[in-house]
Amino acid sequence: MEATIQYLMNHAVDFGLKLLGALALWIVGGWLIKFLLGNLLSRGMTRQKVDVTVSGYVVSALTVVLKIILAISILGFLGLPTTTFAGLIAAAGLAIGMAWSGLLSNFAAGAFLMILRPFKAGDFISAGGVIGTVQEVGLFVTTIHTMDNVRTFVGNNKIFSDTIQNFTANPFRRVELVAQLSHQDNPQAARALLKERLAKLPNVVATPAPEVDILTFTPMGPVLSVRPFVHNDHYWQVYFDTNQVISEAGFAIPEQHFHVKQA
Numbered sequence: 001m002e003a004t005i006q007y008l009m010n011h012a013v014d015f016g017l018k019l020l021g022a023l024a025l026w027i028v029g030g031w032l033i034k035f036l037l038g039n040l041l042s043r044g045m046t047r048q049k050v051d052v053t054v055s056g057y058v059v060s061a062l063t064v065v066l067k068i069i070l071a072i073s074i075l076g077f078l079g080l081p082t083t084t085f086a087g088l089i090a091a092a093g094l095a096i097g098m099a100w101s102g103l104l105s106n107f108a109a110g111a112f113l114m115i116l117r118p119f120k121a122g123d124f125i126s127a128g129g130v131i132g133t134v135q136e137v138g139l140f141v142t143t144i145h146t147m148d149n150v151r152t153f154v155g156n157n158k159i160f161s162d163t164i165q166n167f168t169a170n171p172f173r174r175v176e177l178v179a180q181l182s183h184q185d186n187p188q189a190a191r192a193l194l195k196e197r198l199a200k201l202p203n204v205v206a207t208p209a210p211e212v213d214i215l216t217f218t219p220m221g222p223v224l225s226v227r228p229f230v231h232n233d234h235y236w237q238v239y240f241d242t243n244q245v246i247s248e249a250g251f252a253i254p255e256q257h258f259h260v261k262q263a
Contacts, residue, residue: 022074025070025073025074026070026071026074029070029073029074030067030070033063033066033067033070034063037059037062037063037066041055041058041059041062042055042059045058056121056136056137056138057110057114057137057138057139060138060139061139064139103140105157106139106140106141106155106156106157107139107140107156108157109155109156109157109159109160109161110137110138110139110140110142110156112160113137113142113156113159113160114137118164118166119134119164119166119168119169120134121134121135121136121137122134122168123166123167123168123169124166124167124168124232125144125164125165125166125167125168126163126164126165126167127142127144127154127159127162127163127164127165128142128154128155128158128159128162129154129158129162130144130146130152130154131146131147132144132145132146132147132150132152133145135151137156138156140155140156141153141154141155141156142154142155142156142159167232167235168232171231172205172229172230172231172232173229173230173231173232173235174227174228174229174230175226175227175228175229175230175235175238175239175242176225176226176227177225177226177227177239177242177243177246178215178223178224178225178226179194179212179223179224179226179246179249179251180218180220180221180223180254181221181222181223181224181251181252181254182220182221182251182252182253182254182255183220183221184221184252185221185222185251185252187214187222187224190212190224190249190251191212191213191214191224193249194210194212194224194226194245194246194249195209195210195212197245197249198210198212198226198228198242198245201228201238201241201242201245202234202237202238202241203230203231203234203237203238204228204229204230204238205229205230205231208229209229210226210227210228210229211225211226211227211228212224212225212226212227213225219256220254220255220256221254226242226246228242
């Protein structure tokens with residue numbers, strides 16, 4: 001009995017030391033991975049002017065791969081059969097993949113987003129039912145800051161399988177507003193007045209020039225389409241300034257008029 005107890009104590013001490021060594025390896029290995037990828041690789045790609053969207057995706061993918069390799073190496077250090085664990089990990093990965101097919105579809109969609117590049121970090125987009133500025137394209141989700149400053153995570157597959165609108169890709173976009181005139185207003189004079197004032201607004205591009213045309217007619221009078229062009233960074237400033245121009249143009253208050261013919 002004493003020999004058995006002594007044997008167990010000796011092996012317990014050995015296993016405890018190995019466990020402490022494995023813990024130290026995990027901490028040091030995790031720090032090295034973070035240092036190599038988060039600092040050296042990320043800075044290197046920044047110096048090479050690699051797009052931040054691509055660099056963030058590459059760093060995330062390599063971090064996951066290296067941590068799996070580190071975990072298998074630590075199991076080998078503890079004396080456990082790594083080949084068996086590698087097989088178990090592969091089998092578990094297959095089972096999880098079958099159960100969580102959506103997760104794998106998000107991963108595949110993220111890879112295609114990296115290849116096709118419909119947008120990059122910093123672009124203002126509409127995708128997956130969300131409108132906002134792209135912060136990061138991750139392995140499984142894309143991070144978007146909405147216009148009311150809410151951090152939103154959207155699955156890559158939802159984005160890739162839906163319509164994507166990139167408002168930043170083109171050098172300018174069009175603001176679309178309308179101006180309701182009354183029957184007393186001269187549509188041509190109103191068009192000339194609005195065009196003149198829109199051209200003087202800050203950040204309205206000169207080419208193409210602002211467009212003001214008769215859009216339709218209502219019982220209250222003609223309706224003008226008011227369309228200045230602007231860079232995406234100044235869209236809302238021009239949008240609200242255009243509304244201000246319309247309100248201060250001095251048009252008469254629209255009223256509906258009906259003519260009742262007596263029998």
